[in-house]
Amino acid sequence: MxxxxxxxxxxxxxxxxxxxxxxxxxxxxxxxxxxxxxxxxxxxxxxxxxxxxxxxxxxxxxxxxxxxxxxxxxxxxxxxxxxxxxxxxxxxxxxxxxxxxxxxxxxxxxxxxxxxxxxxxxxxxxxxxxxxxxxxxxxxxxxxxxxxxxxxxxxxxxxLPKEEIRSGFAEVIKHSLIQDALYWPKLKEAGVAPDDWTAHIDHSIKIKAGVVDADFKEGGLRKILNYGHTIGHAIESYFLETERRLLHGEAIAIGMVAEGILSVKYSGMPQAEADEMSQFLLDTYGYHEISEQEEADIIGLTHQDKKNEKGVIKCTLLERIGKATYDINISAQDVAEGLAYYRSFKK
Known part of the structure; x- marks a missing residue:
């Protein structure tokens, strides 16, 4: 295995x-x-x-x-x-x-x-x-x-530089969000600077490896590992072509916030949990401005996501913190709504 x-x-x-x-x-x-x-x-x-x-x-x-x-x-x-x-x-x-x-x-x-x-x-x-x-x-x-x-x-x-460690922490957060609600308070308490990373690394490996063992070729369950990545990868790809590049974790953090409000809309995630998750991500990664023109280009990139089928954007969303669902159809307008929710946290 x-x-x-x-x-x-x-x-x-x-x-x-x-x-x-x-x-x-x-x-x-x-x-x-x-x-x-x-x-x-x-x-x-x-x-x-x-x-x-x-x-x-x-x-x-x-x-x-x-x-x-x-x-x-x-x-x-x-x-x-x-x-x-x-x-x-x-x-x-x-x-x-x-x-x-x-x-x-x-x-x-x-x-x-x-x-x-x-x-x-x-x-x-x-x-x-x-x-x-x-x-x-x-x-x-x-x-x-x-x-x-x-x-x-x-x-x-x-x-590593601190910003690279912080980038990787986004995937640690994601693993808790998709499959372990009990671990979520530990992450929030420790933040991005725990005394020892070994426990976080071990926890993430076990979650990902368990999912991969059940669905190696991503026919179904493995898609839950893509939470935050439909919009996040599009953001990362867009900024990769500009002078204002974002690290992977920074882009995925934005994606998790944006897909959080879509989780409220489509998969029943409580609004309070979406707000709690999003505030923690913003506190950890800061706010990155995305202009209207950048948003249009990012939306275009979501149409090339590997999970898509027959031109329909397929997204992984949360039913609640600790439980994910997958193959949810979303539209370009939904992506725009997700990014608008992200902008609502701008101070």
Missing amino acids: PAKNVTLTSNIDATLKEFFAQHTYSLIGVLVDENTKEHCYPIIKDNLPEHELCQIPSGELNKNLSTCSDIWEWMTKAHFDRKALLVNLGGGVIGDMGGFCAATYKRGIDFINLPTTLLAQVDASVGGKLGIDFQAYKNHIGLFQEPQQVIVYPQFIYT
Whole structure:
């Protein structure tokens, strides 16, 4: 089952040694960006067998076919065969794109993920979704393929800027909102600066892994993991093409607020709960202005959401905090109403 390949460890040295004692590869490559090469690679390099290193530029802006071409060229020149292994050391971009390149190179080689950001540890590296952005559309090209192993080492996140940790926290919030109402007060109390992230990471992994185990190819239940993402991904995609970029978690926070009022409208979420959730998200992530022209373009992008069917926007909404529902039809006007609700919190 997909969840069984996720290891949460406080001893990265022993975990890596154990993995490579049990697996033999013809060649090992490590994919990094400039940040993980400086801050994370030194932590693990002495516990890896002999290997090749490939560095790509960091950031969502580089998660595209051009960078994939560079990775495939590196693998080809290094003579990777089908018994080789790719180690993805990085955040969601490295995991998504490195996994995609590994899964398509010579029809597929093994890869493992060592997620180094909170966002990747609690969400992106768990569940076998791989892909890249295409033109203005996030994760538009991709496939489902499980890594051989996901090794989650919470200490990596202390190498991150505070804004990146805050970005990942949005997915921790989402997991509580869709499936664990009892955990919600703990999140609100701790906020974005708990003494120890391990409990939050473990909680999120268990929720996501449980959902993925039940519905790996996203035929039904797995769609609940998309709460906040129909509108949020459109916002992230729009601002990715501008000078005023938003981090993933910042965009998804806006999406969760906007989809909160649609949850009141379509799935019976109490207004008080929507307001409570939204206020916490605004307190955590601040307010980001969205102009009328930007709103029109964002609405257009929601029509390319991967959950849509026959031109109808399909959305995941909340019945209440802790319980999600999916495949709810919404319109462009609904998206506008959601964004108007978000603007109502502007001070």
